[in-house]
Amino acid sequence: MTIDLKALRAELLQEEIRQTRAEADMAELDLIIKQEQEADRQAKPGYNRALYINDAVVGHNVDLWIGALEHWERRLADIERPITVTINSPGGSVMDGLALYDTMQRLRRKGTPIITRATGLVASMATILLQAGDERIADKNVQILVHEMSSRVGGKVSGIADEAAFFERLNDRLFNILGERSTLSARQIKNRANRKEWWIDADEALKLGFVDRVE
Numbered sequence: 001m002t003i004d005l006k007a008l009r010a011e012l013l014q015e016e017i018r019q020t021r022a023e024a025d026m027a028e029l030d031l032i033i034k035q036e037q038e039a040d041r042q043a044k045p046g047y048n049r050a051l052y053i054n055d056a057v058v059g060h061n062v063d064l065w066i067g068a069l070e071h072w073e074r075r076l077a078d079i080e081r082p083i084t085v086t087i088n089s090p091g092g093s094v095m096d097g098l099a100l101y102d103t104m105q106r107l108r109r110k111g112t113p114i115i116t117r118a119t120g121l122v123a124s125m126a127t128i129l130l131q132a133g134d135e136r137i138a139d140k141n142v143q144i145l146v147h148e149m150s151s152r153v154g155g156k157v158s159g160i161a162d163e164a165a166f167f168e169r170l171n172d173r174l175f176n177i178l179g180e181r182s183t184l185s186a187r188q189i190k191n192r193a194n195r196k197e198w199w200i201d202a203d204e205a206l207k208l209g210f211v212d213r214v215e
Contacts, residue, residue, distance in 0.1 A: 049072055056092040073106075092125050094174070108134060144202075145199055
């Protein structure tokens with residue numbers, strides 16, 4: 001009987017690959033279980049339900065923050081316990097930020113009080129997230145930035161026009177969020193931020209209704 005060594009080596013290699021993949025899958029599952037257990041431990045009564053938005057509002061960061069909020073959302077026994085969201089961020093992606101904003105709003109509608117705190121730098125999309133709280137607090141020395149959203153539009157003229165119209169609507173949506181509880185209207189906010197960086201300190205933010213109190 002002739003043994004095909006080449007075929008045998010290929011079969012052994014495939015088996016080794018399957019085993020390695022199985023081990024990797026088990027390791028990933030074990031990590032997920034441990035992460036869930038730790039998140040559950042932190043969420044138990046007696047622990048502070050605190051989320052720190054202390055980086056750019058983009059992709060993986062937002063996934064982690066939404067994951068933490070949704071973990072708390074699943075704990076129905078603690079639904080009425082407040083969550084404090086401390087924000088110190090330069091802003092980031094509008095679409096990622098709106099996903100996080102809507103998650104915070106959903107928890108509020110389900111009965112979980114959300115407290116947002118502005119500290120350090122709260123800029124651009126982070127300023128929108130600040131508005132998601134039932135109570136919005138600013139640290140005394142925080143600096144808040146409001147401006148128009150940025151975009152890079154290229155391609156055919158017809159496509160550019162469509163994208164420009166979309167970004168204009170999205171930009172207006174952000175100013176509407178800022179204007180919902182402000183002493184200024186969305187149009188007034190838009191005019192102040194038009195083509196410039198509008199920096200606001202804590203006392204002015206309180207006066208304009210972007211926060212509810214200053215500490």
